[in-house]
Amino acid sequence: MGRRRVQAAAQTLLGLRAGVEGYSGKLRLFLSDDQASGGVAQSQARGAALRGLSVVPTDIVAGFTPNPNTSSARAADDEADSDAPASDSADILRTALLAEDFAGTVAEISVQLQAAFDPVPSTDVLEGVQALDEALLAVARDIAPRLAPHLEETIVQHRRGAGAHPGRYTSQLHAERLATLILDEVLRTRPQRQHNLRDLINDIARNPARALSLTEAARKLHWSPGHLSKLFKSVTGDTFVSYVMSRRLERAELMLASTQMPVGEIATTLDFSQVNYFSRVFRSRTGMSPSEYRRQHSSFDRRPLHEAIPTGHFSRLRA
Numbered sequence: 001m002g003r004r005r006v007q008a009a010a011q012t013l014l015g016l017r018a019g020v021e022g023y024s025g026k027l028r029l030f031l032s033d034d035q036a037s038g039g040v041a042q043s044q045a046r047g048a049a050l051r052g053l054s055v056v057p058t059d060i061v062a063g064f065t066p067n068p069n070t071s072s073a074r075a076a077d078d079e080a081d082s083d084a085p086a087s088d089s090a091d092i093l094r095t096a097l098l099a100e101d102f103a104g105t106v107a108e109i110s111v112q113l114q115a116a117f118d119p120v121p122s123t124d125v126l127e128g129v130q131a132l133d134e135a136l137l138a139v140a141r142d143i144a145p146r147l148a149p150h151l152e153e154t155i156v157q158h159r160r161g162a163g164a165h166p167g168r169y170t171s172q173l174h175a176e177r178l179a180t181l182i183l184d185e186v187l188r189t190r191p192q193r194q195h196n197l198r199d200l201i202n203d204i205a206r207n208p209a210r211a212l213s214l215t216e217a218a219r220k221l222h223w224s225p226g227h228l229s230k231l232f233k234s235v236t237g238d239t240f241v242s243y244v245m246s247r248r249l250e251r252a253e254l255m256l257a258s259t260q261m262p263v264g265e266i267a268t269t270l271d272f273s274q275v276n277y278f279s280r281v282f283r284s285r286t287g288m289s290p291s292e293y294r295r296q297h298s299s300f301d302r303r304p305l306h307e308a309i310p311t312g313h314f315s316r317l318r319a
Contacts, residue, residue, distance in 0.1 A: 090135040097182050098143060100198055103205040105183070109175045117168045129166045130159070136178045144185035151178055168258035180206060195221075197235060200228075204244055208251040211271035214240045249285050252278075256290055257297040263290045 089112055096104035109132065116128025133155045141148045158174050183202070187193070200217055204210075217240065218225040232240045248270045255266050267278035282290050 089132070090138045093135060093179070094139045094142060097139060097179065097186060100183065100186065100202065102179065102183055102202040105179045106176060106205050109172065109179065113168060113171055113175065116171075126164055126166060129162075129171050132171075132175055133159075133178070136175065136182065140178075140182050140185075144182050147181060147185045151181060154178065154181075169254060172254065172258075176206075197221075197231060200232075201236070204247055208247040209270045210244075211248065212244055245281065246285075248272075249282060252282060252290070253286070253293065253297070256294040263294075266290070 089108060092108045093105055096102075096108065112132045112135070113129065116125050116132070137148065137151055137155060140151045155178070162170065162174075200221060204212060214225050214229060218228040221228060223231075229240055232238075232243070236243055238246070252266055252270055255261055255269075256263075261269075263279070264275045267275040270278070272278035279289055282293070286293055288296070
């Protein structure tokens with residue numbers, strides 16, 4: 001391997017590791033705030049999300065100057081308001097999206113929706129889901145103002161379709177779609193940025209249903225599979241295959257608990273060629289079959305939801 005490639009890999013690794021430490025510290029701060037204000041459920045959920053955090057290059061966030069007229073800028077100037085959960089969520093989402101960390105964004109979305117669909121929530125489900133919409137819209141107005149009107153229209157249309165009883169799974173897909181639009185706008189304003197491992201991790205987070213192979217990922221990044229494998233393990237702590245499989249099985253858990261989609265259809269949606277193989281790897285992760293998991297973790301929203309994760313337009317890895 002040439003000297004330039006070694007130096008580039010070292011810079012990527014050091015930058016991504018620094019990002020993990022910086023963002024983990026930020027999430028732990030919010031975790032402490034939640035516990036102090038009695039938000040035990042959200043604290044536990046954020047703790048679980050923290051264990052699966054992806055990479056966050058903090059230099060991007062540090063170099064961003066917020067609009068002083070935006071809500072998030074005002075919140076940053078007034079730390080006394082840090083006990084407001086909605087503001088906390090918007091701040092975490094903003095930090096993750098500015099850092100181009102889509103996996104961290106999805107983790108926070110999951111935290112907020114899990115709290116909204118809790119069996120004994122402090123607010124009703126509709127209010128919790130709409131609070132997340134408003135947090136994402138506030139982030140868009142702050143860091144992607146050109147996109148905000150389109151996002152607002154998208155939110156209005158989704159609310160009309162969901163009615164007074166939004167589903168857990170469809171709410172997740174909706175919020176992820178909004179976050180994807182914001183991230184794409186952020187990336188559009190950074191045409192000179194260097195493409196690296198975070199783009200691959202973002203692509204996995206954007207497409208949790210896809211069985212992306214190491215060979216395909218390495219080819220799109222113009223790296224050798226061996227080089228990608230070693231760097232990926234150093235940054236994430238997981239092998240590439242294990243990381244991709246974990247994201248697919250996490251989505252399977254959500255679909256089993258929140259929808260009545262048949263197990264075979266879930267397996268197909270998540271890019272498993274055989275339902276028996278899906279059941280086997282799912283059991284190795286959870287200790288139970290998909291059907292057993294559904295019986296024990298069925299969602300409080302029991303309406304039939306047959307929507308599949310969109311798999312037709314996978315974004316290209318930026319390599």
